[in-house]
Amino acid sequence: MVENRIRIAAFALASLLAAAPALVGAASAPLPKSTQDDLKKLKLDPSILSDLDKELTVPQSWIDGAKKEKRLRIFSTFDPPQAEVVLRAFKERYPYIAIEYNRASHEDRAIRTLVAFKNKKSVTDVLTGLGGSFFMYREIGAMEDLRNIPNIKNNPPGTVDHEGFWVGMHMRYWCMAYNTRQIKKQDVPRKWEDFLANPIWRNGNLALGNRPQLWALQLWKARGEKWTKDFLSKLFTDVKPQLRREGVNAILELLAAGEFYGSIPSAEYRTYQKTLDGAPVSYTCPEPVPVAVSEMAILKGSPNINSARLFVNWFLSKEGQISQYVADYAPPVHKGLQRKELLPFADQIVGKEDAFRDPALELEVQPKLLEFWDQLWLKGGGRRRSGGPG
Amino acid sequence: MNESLRISLWQHGIFLLVLFLVLAPLSFLILGSFSTARLPGDFSLHTMGLVNYISVYADASTLDLFANTIIYVGGSAALGIVLAVALAWLVERTNMPGKIFLYAGVPTTLAMPGMLQAMAWVLLFSPRIGFVNTWMKDIFGPGAPVIDVYTLEGMICLEGVRLVPTAFLMLVPLMRSMDPSLEEAAAVSGARPASTLRKVTLKLLAPALVAVMIYQAMTALEVFEIPGILGLPAGIYVFSTKIYAIVRTATFMPVYGQANALAMVYVLIAVATTVLYTRLISRAERYTIVTGKGYRPRQFDLGRWRIPAFIAALFFLFISIVLPFVVFLYASFLPYLQAPSAAAFKVMTLKNYRLLAEYGEVGSALRNTFMMVVTTATATVALSFVVSLVVVRSKFWARKLLDQLAFVPHAIPGIVMGIAFFWLFLKLDFLPLYGTIWAISIGFTISFLSYGTRSMNAALLQIHKELEEAAYVSGAPPWRTMWRVFVPLMMPTFVGVWIWVVLHAVRIAGMPLILAEGPGNQVLAILIWNMWDEGYVPAVAAIGTLLMISLLLLTVLVRIIGFRRHAMQMVGG
Known part of the structure; x- marks a missing residue:
């Protein structure tokens, strides 16, 4: 009898534990439709995003500021159709931000932006893939400090600049x-x-x-x-x-x-x-x-600084990381998403000795x-x- | 304010505007060449020196640069003139069949953007994967000869072919209206046809040929797209591509002053060439070969060479228009680049065309291009017209200087003008032009001003003064005279210049590459250039195919307008 009760109690507890992520998910805000589609495409359980609401919690002033700015300019390496896929969920979450996306070569992204910055012209808010040009940006203090972005804590060690001038956006x-x-x-x-x-x-x-x-x-x-x-x-x-x-x-x-x-x-x-x-x-x-890692940064003095912060924080969340993987198969940098099914040619990479560019x-x-x-x-x-x- | 004072103010206003638009960027270009600061924004009169000149001209590789440029320009101009003379002679002075195909076809090759032609040649003659080289290997084995387009010879061949249509259009009227009496005298004296051609015909044409060749050399000197696509991958630089390479670096901050210092030589060469050209033209009457007599030059009988000559002439059209178009059409249906084969045809897809619809940048580039070409063409027509009006129709004290000012930009390559305007827009930052589509429009308008004013000058000279005098006597104010007299009579010229500017502005990449700052002012030529540079070859082929079709249609429109204008002139007597 007692054994039975213990069994029932154990079963009930196990069921509760198994259902917990789903319950948390049910309690949180509904996912954007594009995110639901992405999860289906990747055959991932929605419970993987159970802590998403927490990840997307930002200071109210950023949201208010972004609503006033209404605009965000991004220079990156996604092909425009891929960028559409990356940005779908963000647009659903933040419909008041109009995004101007530009795919640019390294010269256009890194050097022209810097030349314009030095000439007191702002051509973009968010910039990615600075590669070997980062030292020039550091020299003239062209970057915002991103250490106030909540989701940088999701990045593994060495994937955030020690002064916060860039954050890793995906693995390479x-x-x-x-x-x-x-x-x-x-x-x-x-x-x-x-x-x-x-x-x-x-x-x-x-x-x-x-x-x-x-x-x-x-x-x-x-x-x-x-x-x-x-x-x-x-x-x-x-x-x-x-x-x-x-x-x-x-x-x-x-x-x-x-x-x-x-x-x-x-x-x-x-x-x-x-x-x-x-x-x-x-x-x-x-x-x-x-x-x-590929770097993502916000240009200092960006006129759309709040929108830029919202974007960087979202991109580093599990939702942003999954969106970008669906768009172009770049392995996520998020600690909670480092898994084989999100890594193309995993058999050629996993289990081998690696060397990280810090x-x-x-x-x-x-x-x-x-x-x-x-x-x-x-x-x-x-x-x-x-x-x-x- | 009385009428003459108002007119004088207008004339001074136009003069000052042209003076500013031409001299201000060139002044910054010259000043910038002495700037020791890396970027235009850091320039000040306290940071001046010769460091850019020393680092550019003390470098041993600059000698190679001179040599490459001279070989490239000289070679392509020579090839272009030989081909053009041959084609013009075949259609005007021989009994070759099917001449209509060449009359219609050769000028149509102008519609083919050099950038797309160069890309098509890469797809055909890249040493390892070019379609032609792949076929040669398939047929003759691994030891088959390889045609390498990434060479100075490749650049010369393509640019030479590209120079043909303009030279052809210049030479055809000359060949048509030549006095045949000297040739007939040579024939009567027993000279062989080939010897008559060499010793009489070509000698009579010599001054015109030199003038055409100089014009062609100036064009080759200015062209950026051909050496950019064929020379840069192999590290073969000419002046235009070297300047581009200096300002477009991957890892280091560019040194703009060095680009300016290099551009100085470019400007000097171009200006010297212009002076020489102008002098030759002014002496042309010494070699008058067209007289008032009505005659038709004798047709040379090609005999059994009639058909081979026709095939050779058609081959020119084939490599100039048909081949690039077919290559692009084929590549536009590929999922990834591969040589033509049964397997390639099996995997063909419409993906690249669908992608264009989804590719947000294509839409914005099309919008930007549309706005840019419409404003550039309209501004060029308007500015050229008022400048020509002052030059041809007024007694304004500086009208000759105004005419020369309007001609100066013709001698300056687009890439150099781009840098000059880049400095201007950065330094005059109270003008909100930097990074806008208007920056490119202004740059192009000044570049095309020389062509516009040459056309308008010629057209205005044909309108007799008595028409405006009649309007004046009838009490019509100047604006009404302009609206009711000049505009209707000049309309064919306006339309002709407008379409010419559209055709050129839509395909030139040099200046927009320097002035482009992002999606706000990215035009189609830049999008194509960047996508090619980054390896999106099938997508570029899809855009290129559509662009070629549009430009060919526009060229046909120009031809129709040209014929109508000709018909109108005939009717007018």
């Missing part, structure tokens, strides 16, 4: 893509040294983009200065890769067309998008896996790496990175 695994018609399985590199050993990569069959800070920086951290310099020297002199001036997306398009067999660096999300188009490309990560690495090692890289690049016939003559 900068490895390599290859053409599946030209590379057989046995030739797919497992570690970085394989590029030096396997002759298939020689004589222009490998393409290098001029963005060493995306991947070589992490190798420097994991293997040290000497190893990295030796590796890069041999890569340039022995393998003789094609030195491409195009951006990483254009290089991926050329890879699919067969211009070369493999390309470095390539990101998992873009390669995955190409495979969905039926392109003969795939992705692999030699060890150690270079990991980074802010300290960017400040200390990046200038040395760029100086060394530029010598190799120019010697190899590549185009100068800076704008000076030559």
